[in-house]
Amino acid sequence: xxxxxxxxxxxxxxxxxxxxxxxxxxxxxxxxxxxxxxxxxxxxxxxxxxxxxxxxxxxxxxxxxxxxxxxxxxxxxxxxxxxxxxxxxxxxxxxxxxxxxxxxxxxxxxxxxxxxxxxxxxxxxxxxxxxxxxxxxxxxxxxxxxxxxxxxxxxxxxxxxxxxxxxxxxxxxxxxxxxxxxxxxxxxxxxxxxxxxxxxxxxxxxxxxxxxxxxxxxxxxxxxxxxxxxxxxxxxxxxxxxxxxxxxxxxxxxxxxxxxxxxxxxxxxxxxxxxxxxxxxxxxxxxxxxxxxxxxxxx
Amino acid sequence: xxxxxxxxxxxxxxxxxxxxxxxxxxxxxxxxxxxxxxxxxxxxxxxxxxxxxxxxxxxxxxxxxxxxxxxxxxxxxxxxxxxxxxxxxxxxxxxxxxxxxxxxxxxxxxxxxxxxxxxxxxxxxxxxxxxxxxxxxxxxxxxxxxxxx
Numbered sequence: 001x002x003x004x005x006x007x008x009x010x011x012x013x014x015x016x017x018x019x020x021x022x023x024x025x026x027x028x029x030x031x032x033x034x035x036x037x038x039x040x041x042x043x044x045x046x047x048x049x050x051x052x053x054x055x056x057x058x059x060x061x062x063x064x065x066x067x068x069x070x071x072x073x074x075x076x077x078x079x080x081x082x083x084x085x086x087x088x089x090x091x092x093x094x095x096x097x098x099x100x101x102x103x104x105x106x107x108x109x110x111x112x113x114x115x116x117x118x119x120x121x122x123x124x125x126x127x128x129x130x131x132x133x134x135x136x137x138x139x140x141x142x143x144x145x146x147x148x149x150x151x152x153x154x155x156x157x158x159x160x161x162x163x164x165x166x167x168x169x170x171x172x173x174x175x176x177x178x179x180x181x182x183x184x185x186x187x188x189x190x191x192x193x194x195x196x197x198x199x200x201x202x203x204x205x206x207x208x209x210x211x212x213x214x215x216x217x218x219x220x221x222x223x224x225x226x227x228x229x230x231x232x233x234x235x236x237x238x239x240x241x242x243x244x245x246x247x248x249x250x251x252x253x254x255x256x257x258x259x260x261x262x263x264x265x266x267x268x269x270x271x272x273x274x275x276x277x278x279x280x281x282x283x284x285x286x287x288x289x290x291x292x293x294x295x296x297x298x299x
Numbered sequence: 300x301x302x303x304x305x306x307x308x309x310x311x312x313x314x315x316x317x318x319x320x321x322x323x324x325x326x327x328x329x330x331x332x333x334x335x336x337x338x339x340x341x342x343x344x345x346x347x348x349x350x351x352x353x354x355x356x357x358x359x360x361x362x363x364x365x366x367x368x369x370x371x372x373x374x375x376x377x378x379x380x381x382x383x384x385x386x387x388x389x390x391x392x393x394x395x396x397x398x399x400x401x402x403x404x405x406x407x408x409x410x411x412x413x414x415x416x417x418x419x420x421x422x423x424x425x426x427x428x429x430x431x432x433x434x435x436x437x438x439x440x441x442x443x444x445x446x447x448x
Contacts (some may be wrong), residue, residue, distance in 0.1 A: 004377045004384065011372055012327055012381075015365055020331040117382060 015094055015293025038081045038248055039073055040241060040259040047091030047099070059089060063095035067102040069260070072108050080255050081109040081248045085241055086131060090142065100203065103128040111244045114138045114235070119223050123234070124200060127207040132235040133244045134226035141234055143204060144221025145196045147189055155178045157207050208233065244267060306442045307429050308388050313441060316382030323381055324366050332362055368399040370407040375400055379444070387444040394438060405437035 032287050043061050045051075051062025073079045084103075090096065103110055103125065112118070112126035114134035119142035126140070134209045156163065156178065163178040174185045181189065197219065205215040210233055218224070218232055229235045237243065245257055373380040378390045378398060390406070392398050409415040422432035430440050 004379065007376060008373060008381050008384065012323060015328040015369055016330065019365060023331040023340065132443055232354075 002210050025236040034240050034258060036078050036080055036180075036253075036255045037258045038083065038245060038255050039079055040083045040085055040245075040257060041069065041073070042085045042260070043095060043099075043122065043125065047088060047095045047125070049092060049095045049098070052091070060091065061095075061099075063098040065132050069099050070099070070102040074108060080252050081111070082106070082115055083111045083183045083241060083244050083248065085113050086118035086120035086122050086124070086298075087113060087115040087128055090122045090124075093145070093200075094123065096121030096124050097203075097278075100128040100207075104207075108246065111248060113239075113241045114226065115240075117223075118191065120144065124204060126235075127204045131237065131244075131247075133237050133239045133241075134229060134235045134239050135240060136227040138226040138229075139223045140229045141218065141224040141228060142221060143197075143200060143215065143219035145193045145200065147193050149175070150177055151180055152177050170247075308425075308441050308443060312386045312388055316372050316380065316386040319382030319385055320380045324369055324391045328365060328369060329362050329442070334357060353375060366411040367407060369405050370410055371400075374398070374407065375403045379417075382440070383444075389444045390439055391440055391442045398439065402437040402439050406431070406433050409433055410437075 045060030047061045047063060049063050050066060051060050051145060059202075071080075073082055110129040111131045112129040114123075114126060115138065117139040118132075118134065119172060123140050123142060128271065153163070163176075165173065165179070167173050171185060171188065173179075174181065174188065182189065197241050201215045201219045202212060204210075204219075205206055205212045208215070209216065212234065214233065218234065226238055230238055237247075249255070333365075339411065370380060374383075374390050375398065379388070383389060390398065390403070409419045419431045419433050422428070422435070423430065428435070434440055
């Protein structure tokens with residue numbers, strides 16, 4: 001009789017601990033900052049509005065969430081400075097610009113630290129901070145715009161699949177992968193890419209206090225190593241997050257540092273788990289096959 | 300086929316037992332999930348933004364699973380939940396055999412879904428039976444603790 005009450009109590013405690021554990025990990029990346037501090041905010045993966053990433057590798061930076069986070073940090077008087085730790089090759093133009101604008105509206109000291117890569121849209125984001133740090137071998141810059149896509153017209157023709165074009169408005173299906181672009185359409189697309197490129201160049205020039213000509217010379221789409229970027233004025237200092245923090249401490253004051261971990265949604269967590277599980281199985285299978293081949297060769 | 304006449308348990312006892320269990324689940328077991336709503340600053344607009352509603356759906360699913368674990372494990376191991384222990388009632392098999400896990404799982408399947416559970420219970424009144432719809436499917440019923448067969 002007594003045992004069943006004990007069993008019931010144990011089950012309740014066990015389930016409570018499970019609930020607690022789930023919420024603990026879920027809220028681990030919380031940005032509630034109490035007490036004066038510097039914040040290190042990571043920005044990893046492709047930048048898009050919803051942070052959906054791609055099919056094989058879900059996740060990335062959601063500009064909507066990132067901007068929200070920046071607003072929270074801006075409104076929090078305990079936050080004395082923000083360091084954005086960038087590891088991203090860029091992404092959507094509008095999403096990048098959203099983050100750039102949010103940074104420009106911040107009245108707090110913001111630094112960017114480029115880790116492995118901070119290129120294209122991610123460099124644009126970095127340019128909107130007060131100072132950019134990068135390792136001598138980080139990849140940065142890549143000020144350019146890509147509009148490339150796969151076009152399947154010939155492949156479809158080969159398999160007897162036709163594209164029945166029905167449009168009202170001459171350019172309505174411009175960019176469809178089912179047919180090649182006409183010369184007219186190519187010119188239009190190129191013009192639009194150039195407009196975005198110009199906008200990108202002008203904004204980087206404004207942010208970095210460089211002349212438009214200076215940036216335009218560098219904005220041929222190539223990436224620059226940190227050491228080159230420093231020479232060309234695209235970054236301010238060579239260094240890592242610790243260097244940036246030390247500088248911030250010297251300039252603002254000695255406050256503790258809080259690193260906001262990237263909070264993965266449960267879907268992202270499941271997606272990433274599946275990705276790494278598949279990758280692990282593939283790697284192990286590959287090793288086994290290699291070993292088998294070696295054994296065959298040796299025997 | 301001869302229908303077995305099931306012993307009748309007072310309906311109010313089952314209702315009280317259910318509310319005791321629901322209180323235990325919501326006030327104790329699922330209490331940490333309140334942090335999610337506090338995290339969203341109880342801002343319902345925020346809660347139903349696209350990203351939040353996705354998180355809300357997944358957290359709700361986890362809450363459903365945890366609630367189900369409570370009902371199913373308790374009834375599978377003890378034929379009773381805390382509420383049923385207090386009200387001295389017990390889950391039994393129509394066939395008088397030992398209760399099997401799938402039976403327990405099926406009879407509890409709709410409990411975490413309020414509307415579905417209401418329909419499940421309404422069946423008792425329509426058919427004037429001592430069994431809920433899911434109890435009928437699972438071949439189980441609720442009887443008095445002391446009337447062991």
